[in-house]
Amino acid sequence: MANKKLLSLAFSLLLSFTSAFSPIFLNCGSSISTTISSDNPSRTFTPDEGYLLSPSNSKIASDSSSSSLPSIYSTARIFDSPSSYRFEVDPNAFYILRLHFLAFPSTSAALFNVSALDRYLLLSSTSLSFSSPSIKEFLLWVDTSPLHLTFSPAPNSNSQQIALINALELISSPANILKNIQPTYITENQNFPLDNFVPKAMETVYRINVGGPRITPVNDTLWRTWEPDDSFVFNLALSLNNFTSTQQIKYPTENGLNSTVAPEMVYSTARTLDTTAIADGMANVNFNLTWSFNASPNFQYFIRMHFCNNWFPSLPTFFFEVYLNGFSAKKDLNPGRQTNWNMMVPFYLDFVVDSPSSGGPLNVSIGPASNSNPINAMLNGLEIMKLNNSFLSLVGPFGLVQTDNNNHGKSHLVLILIPSVLGGLLLFLLFLVLGTYRRRKQPKSPKEQKETTPESWTQYNIEPKTDVSVLRASSNFTNPDSPRLKLGLHISFTDIAFATSNFDEKLVIGSGGFGKVYKGVLRDGTKVAIKRSMPGNRQGYPEFQTEIVVLSRIRHRHLVSLIGYCEEQSEMILVYEYMEKGSLKNYLYGFDLPCLSWKQRLEVCIGAARGLQYLHTAYAQSIIHRDVKSTNILLDENFAAKVSDFGLSRLGPSLGETHVSTAVKGTFGYLDPEYFKIQKLTDKSDIYSFGVVLFEVLCARPAIDDYVNLAELALNCQRQGQLEKIIDPKLVGKINENSLRKFAETAAKCLADYGVDRPSIGNVLWNLEYALQLQETQLRREPFEDSGTVDVSEIAVATVRRSPSSSRLKIEVEEDEGIAGTTREFSEMTTRMVFSQLVTGDGR
Numbered sequence: 064m065a066n067k068k069l070l071s072l073a074f075s076l077l078l079s080f081t082s083a084f085s086p087i088f089l090n091c092g093s094s095i096s097t098t099i100s101s102d103n104p105s106r107t108f109t110p111d112e113g114y115l116l117s118p119s120n121s122k123i124a125s126d127s128s129s130s131s132l133p134s135i136y137s138t139a140r141i142f143d144s145p146s147s148y149r150f151e152v153d154p155n156a157f158y159i160l161r162l163h164f165l166a167f168p169s170t171s172a173a174l175f176n177v178s179a180l181d182r183y184l185l186l187s188s189t190s191l192s193f194s195s196p197s198i199k200e201f202l203l204w205v206d207t208s209p210l211h212l213t214f215s216p217a218p219n220s221n222s223q224q225i226a227l228i229n230a231l232e233l234i235s236s237p238a239n240i241l242k243n244i245q246p247t248y249i250t251e252n253q254n255f256p257l258d259n260f261v262p263k264a265m266e267t268v269y270r271i272n273v274g275g276p277r278i279t280p281v282n283d284t285l286w287r288t289w290e291p292d293d294s295f296v297f298n299l300a301l302s303l304n305n306f307t308s309t310q311q312i313k314y315p316t317e318n319g320l321n322s323t324v325a326p327e328m329v330y331s332t333a334r335t336l337d338t339t340a341i342a343d344g345m346a347n348v349n350f351n352l353t354w355s356f357n358a359s360p361n362f363q364y365f366i367r368m369h370f371c372n373n374w375f376p377s378l379p380t381f382f383f384e385v386y387l388n389g390f391s392a393k394k395d396l397n398p399g400r401q402t403n404w405n406m407m408v409p410f411y412l413d414f415v416v417d418s419p420s421s422g423g424p425l426n427v428s429i430g431p432a433s434n435s436n437p438i439n440a441m442l443n444g445l446e447i448m449k450l451n452n453s454f455l456s457l458v459g460p461f462g463l464v465q466t467d468n469n470n471h472g473k474s475h476l477v478l479i480l481i482p483s484v485l486g487g488l489l490l491f492l493l494f495l496v497l498g499t500y501r502r503r504k505q506p507k508s509p510k511e512q513k514e515t516t517p518e519s520w521t522q523y524n525i526e527p528k529t530d531v532s533v534l535r536a537s538s539n540f541t542n543p544d545s546p547r548l549k550l551g552l553h554i555s556f557t558d559i560a561f562a563t564s565n566f567d568e569k570l571v572i573g574s575g576g577f578g579k580v581y582k583g584v585l586r587d588g589t590k591v592a593i594k595r596s597m598p599g600n601r602q603g604y605p606e607f608q609t610e611i612v613v614l615s616r617i618r619h620r621h622l623v624s625l626i627g628y629c630e631e632q633s634e635m636i637l638v639y640e641y642m643e644k645g646s647l648k649n650y651l652y653g654f655d656l657p658c659l660s661w662k663q664r665l666e667v668c669i670g671a672a673r674g675l676q677y678l679h680t681a682y683a684q685s686i687i688h689r690d691v692k693s694t695n696i697l698l699d700e701n702f703a704a705k706v707s708d709f710g711l712s713r714l715g716p717s718l719g720e721t722h723v724s725t726a727v728k729g730t731f732g733y734l735d736p737e738y739f740k741i742q743k744l745t746d747k748s749d750i751y752s753f754g755v756v757l758f759e760v761l762c763a764r765p766a767i768d769d770y771v772n773l774a775e776l777a778l779n780c781q782r783q784g785q786l787e788k789i790i791d792p793k794l795v796g797k798i799n800e801n802s803l804r805k806f807a808e809t810a811a812k813c814l815a816d817y818g819v820d821r822p823s824i825g826n827v828l829w830n831l832e833y834a835l836q837l838q839e840t841q842l843r844r845e846p847f848e849d850s851g852t853v854d855v856s857e858i859a860v861a862t863v864r865r866s867p868s869s870s871r872l873k874i875e876v877e878e879d880e881g882i883a884g885t886t887r888e889f890s891e892m893t894t895r896m897v898f899s900q901l902v903t904g905d906g907r
């Protein structure tokens with residue numbers, strides 16, 4: 064049966080994604096393997112011919128004059144026309160790509176570019192020294208298989224230019240190195256966390272064992288080299304590099320930091336300030352220790368700073384400052400606090416900075432904090448990676464696709480598009496067939512279907528009538544010739560440039576992997592938030608289109624709405640309603656904003672829950688947000704909450720991708736552990752994340768703070784009856800005890816290990832409203848509530864009984880007046896639904 068075939072195809076697709084990738088080491092241009100046995104584990108470089116796309120296009124060269132070098136450098140593969148290696152990989156993962164180059168007398172004319180994935184310009188040979196081995200390392204987010212690595216000799220009619228490569232390494236990057244990272248973007252005025260940051264192509268430009276010796280591949284399980292830092296230290300004489308700890312480093316493996324991130328040797332040595340220099344009068348008490356690195360102008364750099372709590376370990380009074388390019392990157396960094404006061408435990412901090420606009424070096428500085436005792440600072444290790452620019456290049460302000468107008472360039476474009484169109488279509492068909500298959504096989508009532516344990520395909524359970532058309536439309540989106548959507552939401556680029564004073568940097572209110580968000584005012588005076596993708600980058604095009612189609616259909620008072628979009632020239636711009644007060648998170652911690660009262664916080668939670676309720680229940684099958692967190696709950700001028708960024712851009716585009724890379728979606732600290740484990744997504748995953756938000760609101764703490772997971776912390780305190788220990792100090796004494804109990808119980812239920820044990824969003828909403836009522840009316844708890852469990856049916860009855868003249872139902876409907884008709888109907892409908900469920904007792 065065709066259905067069966069498709070099912071087994073789906074399973075084999077799934078299987079192929081889970082098989083492990085073994086590293087590939089190629090001894091290019093050689094017909095024999097060579098093993099570097101001193102490495103631990105050892106590396107065997109095998110002949111490369113089998114990986115060439117068209118072997119006949121290439122030649123080999125060898126030179127054994129420098130016999131002191133490893134034998135991988137005695138042969139090379141030579142190309143005199145554009146040629147590629149082709150690697151079968153497991154997509155949706157990071158890969159480490161290392162290229163080794165050495166020119167022989169016979170190959171000195173080498174002048175070429177190297178690109179990867181038919182998209183990223185990695186390297187131009189002009190940056191290679193060639194007189195000694197050059198090793199270039201890249202980290203690539205690989206979203207398709209096979210991976211193409213292309214060598215393009217300079218097109219030159221006069222003399223024959225060539226490309227060459229001596230050896231190549233392709234290693235799957237262990238998941239703990241780059242997954243779920245949340246670097247802080249450091250700018251002159253303000254620093255902000257980059258949520259969902261997925262670097263696409265990076266070049267490792269510096270990897271430094273600060274204050275320690277060179278670490279060679281012999282002592283690094285990923286065969287990395289860590290250079291000593293002496294030559295980069297600006298004020299060498301004011302520093303000491305003789306700090307070495309002899310005790311064993313204790314990796315805090317629960318957060319994924321193990322020796323694969325950086326070997327022990329990195330953490331056991333450090334450079335520190337030489338405070339005796341102060342005593343000697345060589346410096347005043349306050350001086351910074353600075354490392355300076357070459358940086359290419361107009362690139363962003365990802366910087367990982369490694370530290371260890373092994374110097375003045377766990378001393379609460381020892382802290383220091385971190386600066387990047389002279390901008391404060393981390394204030395009062397206390398190694399003890401960062402490691403939960405566990406000695407010998409390493410940690411690292413991730414940052415993103417722009418290269419200095421002056422064109423000068425990139426500076427990393429540490430310096431004393433004014434109240435620290437002792438006055439000092441330390442750094443153990445440093446990694447600096449260059450991030451691809453909007454031209455998808457690591458070389459300069461040009462790239463493969465955009466600048467190529469000839470046929471060669473077009474063929475690249477087609478290479479990218481065809482697999483994605485086919486993949487999209489295939490999965491779309493799969494989805495359709497599976498959808499019908501399930502419906503035929505399971506003639507259960509829709510309710511039952513929703514309540515049973517989710518199946519792996521439930522994430523595609525979108526109501527056919529409304530959303531299949533969305534999907535159908537979105538599968539067209541990968542086709543660049545499809546006619547522009549005519550939704551009446553189009554805004555011209557000139558209007559958007561006008562609204563943002565030509566994208567004035569002063570109006571930037573947010574930034575992320577996608578690009579920047581600007582505050583703007585349209586010609587008609589409407590205040591808007593304008594999300595602009597990096598100009599020239601068309602990678603996110605299908606998501607952009609889907610977001611438009613889907614968002615334009617969804618309107619709700621508690622969901623941020625789409626006002627328009629622009630896709631002129633190479634721009635992808637989305638225009639949303641402006642939310643005056645910004646994100647909920649900013650009102651909880653990290654900024655000096657006025658403290659929200661408990662009542663205000665409850666109202667915000669209730670608003671957000673209403674928004675989620677709409678997503679979960681407005682359509683026959685729920686829309687799952689997948690990234691519920693305090694940064695995605697925005698507040699308008701009256702502090703009314705609206706849910707934003709509804710993960711909807713992920714519904715349509717590449718169904719296959721969403722399934723495969725489910726673990727990547729969402730934000731660390733908010734991720735449903737069940738979803739994480741078994742990769743099955745249901746609306747209960749949103750409930751989990753919302754539970755984390757509820758505790759964030761109560762405790763005014765981030766979901767992950769210094770490696771402490773708020774969900775775990777709160778559940779522990781809750782179990783031990785010690786919640787008051789972690790409650791926002793500003794709320795202590797201001798929350799009605801019963802309101803607090805109701806709220807905390809509800810939040811804890813949301814965090815149940817298994818989705819089936821978590822309440823529905825309707826249930827959460829009722830409980831929050833009840834908590835609000837308890838706060839407002841100082842309602843005395845009835846004896847039945849002391850059962851300790853949340854029983855909404857009783858609450859509902861109690862509530863109605865208490866205020867017969869204004870039942871909740873009525874209040875709800877009144878509140879929802881004034882919005883679009885469909886929405887109101889919906890609100891009435893669900894309110895009634897929820898209400899009747901509650902009263903009849905089958906609400907759970």
Ligand SMILES: *[C@@H]1O[C@H](CO)[C@@H](O)[C@H](O)[C@H]1NC(C)=O
Binds near residue numbers: 184188218461463
């Ligand atoms: C490398 O690629 C860039 C952009 O396509 C191009 O301008 C440059 O000439 C190329 N260099 C070589 C050596 O092929």
Ligand SMILES: *[C@@H]1O[C@H](CO)[C@@H](O)[C@H](O)[C@H]1NC(C)=O
Binds near residue numbers: 238323
């Ligand atoms: C470190 O963790 C990664 C990913 O969890 C794993 O692949 C690797 O084997 C671990 N390394 C060590 C030395 O345990």
Ligand SMILES: *[C@@H]1O[C@H](CO)[C@@H](O)[C@H](O)[C@H]1NC(C)=O
Binds near residue numbers: 103281282328
């Ligand atoms: C580095 O590796 C070599 C060879 O395995 C070993 O003898 C040496 O002790 C290692 N150095 C450190 C600091 O671990």
Ligand SMILES: *[C@@H]1O[C@H](CO)[C@@H](O)[C@H](O)[C@H]1NC(C)=O
Binds near residue numbers: 303305
């Ligand atoms: C570290 O080096 C400084 C200056 O070279 C020296 O005065 C000090 O004694 C050294 N400390 C240790 C522990 O070797």
Ligand SMILES: *[C@@H]1O[C@H](CO)[C@@H](O)[C@H](O)[C@H]1NC(C)=O
Binds near residue numbers: 388424
């Ligand atoms: C980097 O540090 C050097 C040495 O301290 C200094 O001269 C230079 O101005 C700094 N540059 C920036 C951009 O901070």
Ligand SMILES: *[C@@H]1O[C@H](CO)[C@@H](O)[C@H](O)[C@H]1NC(C)=O
Binds near residue numbers: 350351388390391430
């Ligand atoms: C350290 O550098 C930062 C950034 O450039 C600067 O603001 C601070 O004043 C410096 N501290 C000292 C003591 O020079």
Ligand SMILES: *[C@@H]1O[C@H](CO)[C@@H](O)[C@H](O)[C@H]1NC(C)=O
Binds near residue numbers: 455
């Ligand atoms: C890097 O490339 C990706 C496309 O894969 C793009 O989305 C991103 O915007 C680029 N980075 C920058 C800084 O432009």
